[in-house]
Amino acid sequence: MFTKEEVKEFVIKYGKKWLFPNFYNKVTWYVLTLGAGVILIPTPFKLVVCNWIIGSFNLNSGKTLTLSEMGSSTADYWLGFALVISALLHNVFSKWLLHQNDIQDRVKAEKVSAVDEALFKEFLEIFPSGSRSAYLLETHDFGNSFSLESLKDIDKFVDEWSCPEKNIINPELEAIRKELWNKCHEFSWLIAKKSAPTHGGFQSVVPDRVRDDWDWPEWVDNDVKAVNEMASEVFSLHQDFIKSMRESLKC
Incomplete structure:
Protein backbone atom coordinates (compact mmCIF):
# COMPACT_ATOMS: atom_id res chain seq x y z
CA MET A 1 0.00 0.00 0.00
CA PHE A 2 2.42 2.66 1.21
CA THR A 3 6.21 2.64 1.11
CA LYS A 4 8.32 3.27 4.18
CA GLU A 5 9.45 6.56 2.69
CA GLU A 6 5.85 7.75 2.24
CA VAL A 7 4.92 6.77 5.81
CA LYS A 8 8.02 8.44 7.20
CA GLU A 9 7.39 11.60 5.19
CA PHE A 10 3.79 11.75 6.41
CA VAL A 11 4.74 11.21 10.07
CA ILE A 12 7.46 13.86 10.00
CA LYS A 13 5.50 16.40 7.99
CA TYR A 14 2.14 16.06 9.68
CA GLY A 15 3.00 14.67 13.10
CA LYS A 16 3.38 18.19 14.41
CA LYS A 17 -0.07 18.99 13.05
CA TRP A 18 -1.49 16.80 15.81
CA LEU A 19 0.11 19.01 18.45
CA PHE A 20 -0.28 22.26 16.53
CA PRO A 21 -3.23 21.66 14.19
CA ASN A 22 -4.22 24.00 11.43
CA PHE A 23 -8.00 24.16 11.72
CA TYR A 24 -8.97 25.30 8.26
CA ASN A 25 -12.05 23.08 8.02
CA LYS A 26 -15.36 24.46 9.36
CA VAL A 27 -16.55 21.03 10.46
CA THR A 28 -13.41 20.65 12.57
CA TRP A 29 -13.98 24.06 14.14
CA TYR A 30 -17.62 23.30 14.97
CA VAL A 31 -16.84 19.95 16.57
CA LEU A 32 -13.89 21.36 18.50
CA THR A 33 -15.89 24.34 19.74
CA LEU A 34 -18.75 22.09 20.83
CA GLY A 35 -16.38 19.76 22.66
CA ALA A 36 -14.61 22.64 24.40
CA GLY A 37 -17.96 24.10 25.35
CA VAL A 38 -19.08 20.84 26.90
CA ILE A 39 -15.88 20.71 28.95
CA LEU A 40 -15.53 24.35 29.94
CA ILE A 41 -19.09 25.63 30.38
CA PRO A 42 -20.28 25.19 34.02
CA THR A 43 -22.99 22.57 34.57
CA PRO A 44 -25.54 25.03 36.07
CA PHE A 45 -25.32 27.24 33.02
CA LYS A 46 -25.83 24.22 30.77
CA LEU A 47 -28.93 23.30 32.76
CA VAL A 48 -30.30 26.83 32.37
CA VAL A 49 -29.78 26.68 28.61
CA CYS A 50 -31.37 23.24 28.34
CA ASN A 51 -34.35 24.31 30.45
CA TRP A 52 -34.82 27.40 28.28
CA ILE A 53 -34.80 25.30 25.11
CA ILE A 54 -37.28 22.79 26.59
CA GLY A 55 -39.52 25.59 27.92
CA SER A 56 -39.61 27.21 24.50
CA PHE A 57 -40.50 23.88 22.89
CA ASN A 58 -43.30 23.26 25.44
CA LEU A 59 -44.70 26.75 24.92
CA ASN A 60 -44.83 26.47 21.14
CA SER A 61 -45.84 22.85 20.76
CA GLY A 62 -48.32 22.48 23.59
CA LYS A 63 -46.54 19.33 24.73
CA THR A 64 -44.65 18.86 27.96
CA LEU A 65 -41.05 17.73 28.06
CA THR A 66 -38.89 17.54 31.20
CA LEU A 67 -35.18 17.46 31.80
CA SER A 68 -33.95 14.67 34.03
CA GLU A 69 -31.80 15.56 36.97
CA MET A 70 -28.13 15.20 36.23
CA GLY A 71 -26.61 13.14 39.00
CA SER A 72 -23.08 13.71 37.72
CA SER A 73 -21.43 15.78 35.01
CA THR A 74 -18.74 13.20 34.35
CA ALA A 75 -20.43 12.01 31.17
CA ASP A 76 -20.38 15.57 29.83
CA TYR A 77 -16.62 15.74 30.19
CA TRP A 78 -16.14 12.41 28.43
CA LEU A 79 -18.39 13.67 25.65
CA GLY A 80 -16.39 16.89 25.42
CA PHE A 81 -13.07 15.09 25.27
CA ALA A 82 -14.47 12.70 22.67
CA LEU A 83 -15.54 15.65 20.49
CA VAL A 84 -12.16 17.36 20.83
CA ILE A 85 -10.30 14.15 19.94
CA SER A 86 -12.60 13.52 16.99
CA ALA A 87 -11.90 17.07 15.77
CA LEU A 88 -8.15 16.45 15.98
CA LEU A 89 -8.51 13.11 14.18
CA HIS A 90 -10.59 14.76 11.48
CA ASN A 91 -7.93 17.43 11.04
CA VAL A 92 -5.12 14.86 10.74
CA PHE A 93 -7.18 12.73 8.33
CA SER A 94 -7.81 15.77 6.15
CA LYS A 95 -4.08 16.44 6.09
CA TRP A 96 -3.46 12.81 5.18
CA LEU A 97 -5.82 13.08 2.21
CA LEU A 98 -4.07 16.24 1.05
CA HIS A 99 -0.75 14.45 1.45
CA GLN A 100 -1.94 11.59 -0.76
CA ASN A 101 -3.13 14.07 -3.39
CA ASP A 102 0.28 15.75 -3.28
CA ILE A 103 1.98 12.38 -3.83
CA GLN A 104 -0.26 11.57 -6.80
CA ASP A 105 0.28 15.01 -8.32
CA ARG A 106 4.04 14.67 -7.88
CA VAL A 107 4.10 11.21 -9.48
CA LYS A 108 2.00 12.47 -12.39
CA ALA A 109 4.27 15.50 -12.83
CA GLU A 110 7.35 13.25 -12.81
CA LYS A 111 5.84 11.02 -15.52
CA VAL A 112 4.96 14.04 -17.65
CA SER A 113 8.44 15.45 -17.16
CA ALA A 114 10.05 12.15 -18.16
CA VAL A 115 8.05 11.98 -21.41
CA ASP A 116 8.77 15.60 -22.30
CA GLU A 117 12.46 15.21 -21.46
CA ALA A 118 12.73 12.20 -23.78
CA LEU A 119 11.10 14.17 -26.60
CA PHE A 120 13.39 17.13 -25.99
CA TYR A 135 23.51 28.06 -38.52
CA HIS A 140 22.91 33.25 -44.09
CA ASP A 141 21.86 36.03 -46.44
CA PHE A 142 19.53 34.40 -48.95
CA GLY A 143 20.67 36.81 -51.59
CA ASN A 144 23.47 34.27 -51.91
CA SER A 145 23.22 30.63 -52.92
CA PHE A 146 23.08 27.83 -50.37
CA SER A 147 23.23 24.06 -50.20
CA LEU A 148 20.05 22.03 -49.88
CA GLU A 149 21.95 19.84 -47.40
CA SER A 150 21.80 22.76 -45.00
CA LEU A 151 18.01 22.40 -44.85
CA LYS A 152 17.91 18.69 -44.01
CA ASP A 153 17.53 19.28 -40.23
CA ILE A 154 14.52 21.52 -40.79
CA ASP A 155 13.06 19.06 -43.28
CA LYS A 156 13.51 16.16 -40.87
CA PHE A 157 11.78 18.11 -38.10
CA VAL A 158 8.89 19.03 -40.40
CA ASP A 159 8.52 15.48 -41.73
CA GLU A 160 8.75 13.59 -38.43
CA TRP A 161 7.25 15.93 -35.84
CA SER A 162 3.72 16.34 -37.18
CA CYS A 163 2.30 13.25 -35.41
CA PRO A 164 0.67 12.93 -31.94
CA GLU A 165 3.64 10.93 -30.63
CA LYS A 166 5.78 14.07 -30.89
CA ASN A 167 3.41 16.29 -28.93
CA ILE A 168 4.80 17.75 -25.72
CA ILE A 169 2.50 16.94 -22.78
CA ASN A 170 3.09 20.29 -21.10
CA PRO A 171 0.51 22.48 -22.89
CA GLU A 172 2.61 25.66 -22.77
CA LEU A 173 5.65 23.93 -24.23
CA GLU A 174 3.52 22.15 -26.81
CA ALA A 175 2.17 25.51 -27.98
CA ILE A 176 5.76 26.70 -28.57
CA ARG A 177 6.71 23.46 -30.33
CA LYS A 178 3.66 23.67 -32.55
CA ALA A 192 10.56 25.54 -52.41
CA LYS A 193 8.50 28.30 -54.00
CA LYS A 194 11.08 31.08 -54.15
CA SER A 195 14.33 29.25 -54.93
CA ALA A 196 15.69 27.16 -57.77
CA PRO A 197 18.83 25.14 -58.55
CA THR A 198 21.83 27.01 -59.88
CA HIS A 199 24.39 25.94 -62.46
CA GLY A 200 26.86 25.27 -59.67
CA GLY A 201 24.66 22.67 -57.99
CA PHE A 202 23.44 24.94 -55.22
CA GLN A 203 20.07 26.51 -54.54
CA SER A 204 19.31 30.21 -54.87
CA VAL A 205 16.45 32.63 -54.39
CA VAL A 206 18.08 34.85 -57.02
CA PRO A 207 17.71 33.40 -60.56
CA ASP A 208 20.90 32.81 -62.53
CA ARG A 209 19.75 35.12 -65.29
CA VAL A 210 19.79 38.20 -63.05
CA ARG A 211 22.46 37.20 -60.55
CA ASP A 212 25.20 39.29 -62.20
CA ASP A 213 22.98 42.31 -62.81
CA TRP A 214 23.88 45.54 -61.04
CA ASP A 215 20.29 46.10 -59.94
CA TRP A 216 18.00 43.16 -59.31
CA PRO A 217 14.35 43.43 -60.22
CA GLU A 218 12.11 44.54 -57.38
CA TRP A 219 10.41 41.16 -57.14
CA VAL A 220 13.79 39.50 -56.56
CA ASP A 221 14.59 41.92 -53.73
CA ASN A 222 11.18 41.22 -52.23
CA ASP A 223 11.73 37.45 -52.40
CA VAL A 224 15.15 37.70 -50.75
CA LYS A 225 13.74 39.95 -48.03
CA ALA A 226 10.81 37.60 -47.36
CA VAL A 227 13.06 34.54 -47.03
CA ASN A 228 15.57 36.36 -44.81
CA GLU A 229 12.83 37.61 -42.49
CA MET A 230 11.22 34.22 -42.16
CA ALA A 231 14.59 32.57 -41.53
CA SER A 232 15.13 34.98 -38.63
CA GLU A 233 11.67 34.17 -37.27
CA VAL A 234 12.30 30.43 -37.43
CA PHE A 235 15.65 30.77 -35.67
CA SER A 236 14.14 32.93 -32.93
CA LEU A 237 11.36 30.39 -32.32
CA HIS A 238 13.89 27.57 -32.37
CA GLN A 239 15.96 29.25 -29.65
CA ASP A 240 12.87 30.11 -27.58
CA PHE A 241 11.72 26.50 -27.71
CA ILE A 242 15.08 25.15 -26.53
CA LYS A 243 15.30 27.75 -23.78
CA SER A 244 11.74 27.09 -22.58
CA MET A 245 12.28 23.32 -22.55
CA ARG A 246 15.50 23.63 -20.57
CA GLU A 247 13.92 25.96 -18.02
CA SER A 248 10.88 23.74 -17.57
CA LEU A 249 12.77 20.44 -17.39
CA LYS A 250 15.72 21.87 -15.44
CA CYS A 251 18.18 20.31 -17.85
Whole structure:
Protein backbone atom coordinates (compact mmCIF):
# COMPACT_ATOMS: atom_id res chain seq x y z
CA MET A 1 0.00 0.00 0.00
CA PHE A 2 2.42 2.66 1.21
CA THR A 3 6.21 2.64 1.11
CA LYS A 4 8.32 3.27 4.18
CA GLU A 5 9.45 6.56 2.69
CA GLU A 6 5.85 7.75 2.24
CA VAL A 7 4.92 6.77 5.81
CA LYS A 8 8.02 8.44 7.20
CA GLU A 9 7.39 11.60 5.19
CA PHE A 10 3.79 11.75 6.41
CA VAL A 11 4.74 11.21 10.07
CA ILE A 12 7.46 13.86 10.00
CA LYS A 13 5.50 16.40 7.99
CA TYR A 14 2.14 16.06 9.68
CA GLY A 15 3.00 14.67 13.10
CA LYS A 16 3.38 18.19 14.41
CA LYS A 17 -0.07 18.99 13.05
CA TRP A 18 -1.49 16.80 15.81
CA LEU A 19 0.11 19.01 18.45
CA PHE A 20 -0.28 22.26 16.53
CA PRO A 21 -3.23 21.66 14.19
CA ASN A 22 -4.22 24.00 11.43
CA PHE A 23 -8.00 24.16 11.72
CA TYR A 24 -8.97 25.30 8.26
CA ASN A 25 -12.05 23.08 8.02
CA LYS A 26 -15.36 24.46 9.36
CA VAL A 27 -16.55 21.03 10.46
CA THR A 28 -13.41 20.65 12.57
CA TRP A 29 -13.98 24.06 14.14
CA TYR A 30 -17.62 23.30 14.97
CA VAL A 31 -16.84 19.95 16.57
CA LEU A 32 -13.89 21.36 18.50
CA THR A 33 -15.89 24.34 19.74
CA LEU A 34 -18.75 22.09 20.83
CA GLY A 35 -16.38 19.76 22.66
CA ALA A 36 -14.61 22.64 24.40
CA GLY A 37 -17.96 24.10 25.35
CA VAL A 38 -19.08 20.84 26.90
CA ILE A 39 -15.88 20.71 28.95
CA LEU A 40 -15.53 24.35 29.94
CA ILE A 41 -19.09 25.63 30.38
CA PRO A 42 -20.28 25.19 34.02
CA THR A 43 -22.99 22.57 34.57
CA PRO A 44 -25.54 25.03 36.07
CA PHE A 45 -25.32 27.24 33.02
CA LYS A 46 -25.83 24.22 30.77
CA LEU A 47 -28.93 23.30 32.76
CA VAL A 48 -30.30 26.83 32.37
CA VAL A 49 -29.78 26.68 28.61
CA CYS A 50 -31.37 23.24 28.34
CA ASN A 51 -34.35 24.31 30.45
CA TRP A 52 -34.82 27.40 28.28
CA ILE A 53 -34.80 25.30 25.11
CA ILE A 54 -37.28 22.79 26.59
CA GLY A 55 -39.52 25.59 27.92
CA SER A 56 -39.61 27.21 24.50
CA PHE A 57 -40.50 23.88 22.89
CA ASN A 58 -43.30 23.26 25.44
CA LEU A 59 -44.70 26.75 24.92
CA ASN A 60 -44.83 26.47 21.14
CA SER A 61 -45.84 22.85 20.76
CA GLY A 62 -48.32 22.48 23.59
CA LYS A 63 -46.54 19.33 24.73
CA THR A 64 -44.65 18.86 27.96
CA LEU A 65 -41.05 17.73 28.06
CA THR A 66 -38.89 17.54 31.20
CA LEU A 67 -35.18 17.46 31.80
CA SER A 68 -33.95 14.67 34.03
CA GLU A 69 -31.80 15.56 36.97
CA MET A 70 -28.13 15.20 36.23
CA GLY A 71 -26.61 13.14 39.00
CA SER A 72 -23.08 13.71 37.72
CA SER A 73 -21.43 15.78 35.01
CA THR A 74 -18.74 13.20 34.35
CA ALA A 75 -20.43 12.01 31.17
CA ASP A 76 -20.38 15.57 29.83
CA TYR A 77 -16.62 15.74 30.19
CA TRP A 78 -16.14 12.41 28.43
CA LEU A 79 -18.39 13.67 25.65
CA GLY A 80 -16.39 16.89 25.42
CA PHE A 81 -13.07 15.09 25.27
CA ALA A 82 -14.47 12.70 22.67
CA LEU A 83 -15.54 15.65 20.49
CA VAL A 84 -12.16 17.36 20.83
CA ILE A 85 -10.30 14.15 19.94
CA SER A 86 -12.60 13.52 16.99
CA ALA A 87 -11.90 17.07 15.77
CA LEU A 88 -8.15 16.45 15.98
CA LEU A 89 -8.51 13.11 14.18
CA HIS A 90 -10.59 14.76 11.48
CA ASN A 91 -7.93 17.43 11.04
CA VAL A 92 -5.12 14.86 10.74
CA PHE A 93 -7.18 12.73 8.33
CA SER A 94 -7.81 15.77 6.15
CA LYS A 95 -4.08 16.44 6.09
CA TRP A 96 -3.46 12.81 5.18
CA LEU A 97 -5.82 13.08 2.21
CA LEU A 98 -4.07 16.24 1.05
CA HIS A 99 -0.75 14.45 1.45
CA GLN A 100 -1.94 11.59 -0.76
CA ASN A 101 -3.13 14.07 -3.39
CA ASP A 102 0.28 15.75 -3.28
CA ILE A 103 1.98 12.38 -3.83
CA GLN A 104 -0.26 11.57 -6.80
CA ASP A 105 0.28 15.01 -8.32
CA ARG A 106 4.04 14.67 -7.88
CA VAL A 107 4.10 11.21 -9.48
CA LYS A 108 2.00 12.47 -12.39
CA ALA A 109 4.27 15.50 -12.83
CA GLU A 110 7.35 13.25 -12.81
CA LYS A 111 5.84 11.02 -15.52
CA VAL A 112 4.96 14.04 -17.65
CA SER A 113 8.44 15.45 -17.16
CA ALA A 114 10.05 12.15 -18.16
CA VAL A 115 8.05 11.98 -21.41
CA ASP A 116 8.77 15.60 -22.30
CA GLU A 117 12.46 15.21 -21.46
CA ALA A 118 12.73 12.20 -23.78
CA LEU A 119 11.10 14.17 -26.60
CA PHE A 120 13.39 17.13 -25.99
CA LYS A 121 16.48 14.90 -26.20
CA GLU A 122 15.15 13.49 -29.46
CA PHE A 123 14.60 17.01 -30.79
CA LEU A 124 18.17 18.02 -29.92
CA GLU A 125 19.46 15.02 -31.84
CA ILE A 126 17.86 16.16 -35.10
CA PHE A 127 17.74 19.96 -34.79
CA PRO A 128 20.18 21.33 -32.16
CA SER A 129 21.47 24.89 -32.03
CA GLY A 130 24.74 23.72 -33.56
CA SER A 131 23.13 22.07 -36.58
CA ARG A 132 23.74 23.23 -40.14
CA SER A 133 20.14 24.32 -40.47
CA ALA A 134 20.27 26.47 -37.32
CA TYR A 135 23.51 28.06 -38.52
CA LEU A 136 21.96 28.74 -41.95
CA LEU A 137 18.91 30.37 -40.36
CA GLU A 138 21.03 32.55 -38.09
CA THR A 139 23.76 33.75 -40.43
CA HIS A 140 22.91 33.25 -44.09
CA ASP A 141 21.86 36.03 -46.44
CA PHE A 142 19.53 34.40 -48.95
CA GLY A 143 20.67 36.81 -51.59
CA ASN A 144 23.47 34.27 -51.91
CA SER A 145 23.22 30.63 -52.92
CA PHE A 146 23.08 27.83 -50.37
CA SER A 147 23.23 24.06 -50.20
CA LEU A 148 20.05 22.03 -49.88
CA GLU A 149 21.95 19.84 -47.40
CA SER A 150 21.80 22.76 -45.00
CA LEU A 151 18.01 22.40 -44.85
CA LYS A 152 17.91 18.69 -44.01
CA ASP A 153 17.53 19.28 -40.23
CA ILE A 154 14.52 21.52 -40.79
CA ASP A 155 13.06 19.06 -43.28
CA LYS A 156 13.51 16.16 -40.87
CA PHE A 157 11.78 18.11 -38.10
CA VAL A 158 8.89 19.03 -40.40
CA ASP A 159 8.52 15.48 -41.73
CA GLU A 160 8.75 13.59 -38.43
CA TRP A 161 7.25 15.93 -35.84
CA SER A 162 3.72 16.34 -37.18
CA CYS A 163 2.30 13.25 -35.41
CA PRO A 164 0.67 12.93 -31.94
CA GLU A 165 3.64 10.93 -30.63
CA LYS A 166 5.78 14.07 -30.89
CA ASN A 167 3.41 16.29 -28.93
CA ILE A 168 4.80 17.75 -25.72
CA ILE A 169 2.50 16.94 -22.78
CA ASN A 170 3.09 20.29 -21.10
CA PRO A 171 0.51 22.48 -22.89
CA GLU A 172 2.61 25.66 -22.77
CA LEU A 173 5.65 23.93 -24.23
CA GLU A 174 3.52 22.15 -26.81
CA ALA A 175 2.17 25.51 -27.98
CA ILE A 176 5.76 26.70 -28.57
CA ARG A 177 6.71 23.46 -30.33
CA LYS A 178 3.66 23.67 -32.55
CA GLU A 179 4.39 27.29 -33.44
CA LEU A 180 7.96 26.32 -34.32
CA TRP A 181 6.78 23.41 -36.47
CA ASN A 182 4.27 25.60 -38.31
CA LYS A 183 6.90 28.23 -39.02
CA CYS A 184 9.43 25.63 -40.18
CA HIS A 185 6.80 24.12 -42.47
CA GLU A 186 6.01 27.57 -43.84
CA PHE A 187 9.71 28.28 -44.35
CA SER A 188 10.23 25.01 -46.23
CA TRP A 189 7.30 25.84 -48.48
CA LEU A 190 8.64 29.36 -49.08
CA ILE A 191 12.10 28.04 -50.00
CA ALA A 192 10.56 25.54 -52.41
CA LYS A 193 8.50 28.30 -54.00
CA LYS A 194 11.08 31.08 -54.15
CA SER A 195 14.33 29.25 -54.93
CA ALA A 196 15.69 27.16 -57.77
CA PRO A 197 18.83 25.14 -58.55
CA THR A 198 21.83 27.01 -59.88
CA HIS A 199 24.39 25.94 -62.46
CA GLY A 200 26.86 25.27 -59.67
CA GLY A 201 24.66 22.67 -57.99
CA PHE A 202 23.44 24.94 -55.22
CA GLN A 203 20.07 26.51 -54.54
CA SER A 204 19.31 30.21 -54.87
CA VAL A 205 16.45 32.63 -54.39
CA VAL A 206 18.08 34.85 -57.02
CA PRO A 207 17.71 33.40 -60.56
CA ASP A 208 20.90 32.81 -62.53
CA ARG A 209 19.75 35.12 -65.29
CA VAL A 210 19.79 38.20 -63.05
CA ARG A 211 22.46 37.20 -60.55
CA ASP A 212 25.20 39.29 -62.20
CA ASP A 213 22.98 42.31 -62.81
CA TRP A 214 23.88 45.54 -61.04
CA ASP A 215 20.29 46.10 -59.94
CA TRP A 216 18.00 43.16 -59.31
CA PRO A 217 14.35 43.43 -60.22
CA GLU A 218 12.11 44.54 -57.38
CA TRP A 219 10.41 41.16 -57.14
CA VAL A 220 13.79 39.50 -56.56
CA ASP A 221 14.59 41.92 -53.73
CA ASN A 222 11.18 41.22 -52.23
CA ASP A 223 11.73 37.45 -52.40
CA VAL A 224 15.15 37.70 -50.75
CA LYS A 225 13.74 39.95 -48.03
CA ALA A 226 10.81 37.60 -47.36
CA VAL A 227 13.06 34.54 -47.03
CA ASN A 228 15.57 36.36 -44.81
CA GLU A 229 12.83 37.61 -42.49
CA MET A 230 11.22 34.22 -42.16
CA ALA A 231 14.59 32.57 -41.53
CA SER A 232 15.13 34.98 -38.63
CA GLU A 233 11.67 34.17 -37.27
CA VAL A 234 12.30 30.43 -37.43
CA PHE A 235 15.65 30.77 -35.67
CA SER A 236 14.14 32.93 -32.93
CA LEU A 237 11.36 30.39 -32.32
CA HIS A 238 13.89 27.57 -32.37
CA GLN A 239 15.96 29.25 -29.65
CA ASP A 240 12.87 30.11 -27.58
CA PHE A 241 11.72 26.50 -27.71
CA ILE A 242 15.08 25.15 -26.53
CA LYS A 243 15.30 27.75 -23.78
CA SER A 244 11.74 27.09 -22.58
CA MET A 245 12.28 23.32 -22.55
CA ARG A 246 15.50 23.63 -20.57
CA GLU A 247 13.92 25.96 -18.02
CA SER A 248 10.88 23.74 -17.57
CA LEU A 249 12.77 20.44 -17.39
CA LYS A 250 15.72 21.87 -15.44
CA CYS A 251 18.18 20.31 -17.85
